[in-house]
Amino acid sequence: MDLLSKSSKVLLPPLSSIACKCFALVIIVLVLRAAFISTVFGGFEQNQIAISHNFSLSYMSEYGIRKDKFVEAPQIVWGLNNQKIAFARACLTARTLNRTLLMPSLSASLFYKEVDLLQPISFDKVFRFERFNSLCNGFVRLGHYSDVFNQTGAFEVQKGSGRRWTIQRDMDQLRQSSQDPIDRYEVIHITGKNPFLWHDHWPVKDYARIFECLVLVDEIAKEADKVIDKIREVGREVKGKAQVSQHDNHLEGHQLHPVSYVAVHMRIEKDWMIHCKKLEQRLNVSQICSSKAEITERVGNILGLKTPTVVYLAVADVLLEDSSILSGWKEGLLPFEKKKLGVDGIYEKYPYLIKSAIDYEVCLRADVFVGNSYSTFSSLIVLERTQKMMRMGVGNSCGSGTDVRWPSYAYNIPGESKGPQRWMTNMADSSLQAISYGSNRISC
């Protein structure tokens, strides 16, 4: 019991519920809109990846999560995808305790060394709160601080750390916390490390189920749509020119058809290069860092890629000053980043977290995605793409070429014909370890 101590922490003040009502309205409008789009453009595969959230009743497990017992987690920090994983882990911890998770704060900025610079941002400023609860109904549940009846008596559970804090001890602590007398407390406040660093007790599919419930708020989703529309517009122009030069005019009707694009999550900025070299040494593997030349060459060798095509480069802002990332691409691959695309103004309005969320969406919805298997950002995109393919009934899509929908590749691992390696997430994995920290075992 030395790990568990009682506290009388004062909970944060109640949050407004007007926002929830607005969300409910927005959701209704969006569901109607989605229904409309799928009727009109039902045959277009590109649209479906955006609107394929599964409304299956399998989400509604028979028994729900208790609504009168809560877990409070520390502020969630670091990169967008570290934050998503940390959030999901906090949800799964709350689920294990059969409690509602009090909506945590995310962090808008990336400064993780100085806590003052973390800029907390409420979860519901980024993701839809009500939508989350309806999609994840019966599995996990988020609550507002205003739902707590007794704001004075939280029980504090201090997460252990260090080598002696094994996964078994962590699980024992969770079990203990799910029983009386601790279970009698209305709120369990977990303190200590960032949830990303908590021990992982859950299989990949549990995380995937939570990620699927994370739907961007309308404002951010619209910005992502604008970027994707712009990519497709540029692609249409390029394709139009190619068609004219071939005197090929049977293109009618294709104006409506979304033009496909490739997205490459290109990690070659200095910080990453230093990090990945260290990682290569520590793990004794050579396939983590890829140079710009290696990436462009491997992407150029993807079998069956239909050209000309736009290649959207999701890169760190520092690389926007480096025009060399736009050169060296094989003929027919037309590289664009946000600046050349003219959408940098959209990104500029937002803090780090939102910028990253927009880029995530652009990569997620690309027809072909190429990333680095040691990047959490790339790994989560591939996980979601794999999940979506499985929902569409595509079992194993490791086949070659682009006969498969939404193929993903890892440019840091050589594949066939000097191209990048095909990449799918192993949804049967017993933990998220590989995705959180990167791996060169990528299922295909």
Ligand SMILES: *[C@@H]1O[C@H](CO)[C@@H](O)[C@H](O)[C@H]1NC(C)=O
């Ligand atoms: C949570 O508790 C409720 C009420 O006691 C119960 O019906 C439900 O099965 C529990 N859910 C889980 C996931 O343990």
Ligand SMILES: *[C@@H]1O[C@H](CO)[C@@H](O)[C@H](O)[C@H]1NC(C)=O
């Ligand atoms: C709230 O919790 C505190 C501490 O556990 C307890 O002393 C108090 O009686 C509770 N108040 C109500 C209204 O239940």
Ligand SMILES: *[C@@H]1O[C@H](CO)[C@@H](O)[C@H](O)[C@H]1NC(C)=O
């Ligand atoms: C690193 O890997 C290489 C080849 O895989 C192996 O020969 C070598 O012994 C390894 N070094 C260490 C320190 O594990």
Ligand SMILES: *[C@@H]1O[C@H](CO)[C@@H](O)[C@H](O)[C@H]1NC(C)=O
């Ligand atoms: C939704 O998910 C369920 C179970 O996960 C699956 O059986 C069903 O086919 C899915 N429906 C659609 C439309 O994807």
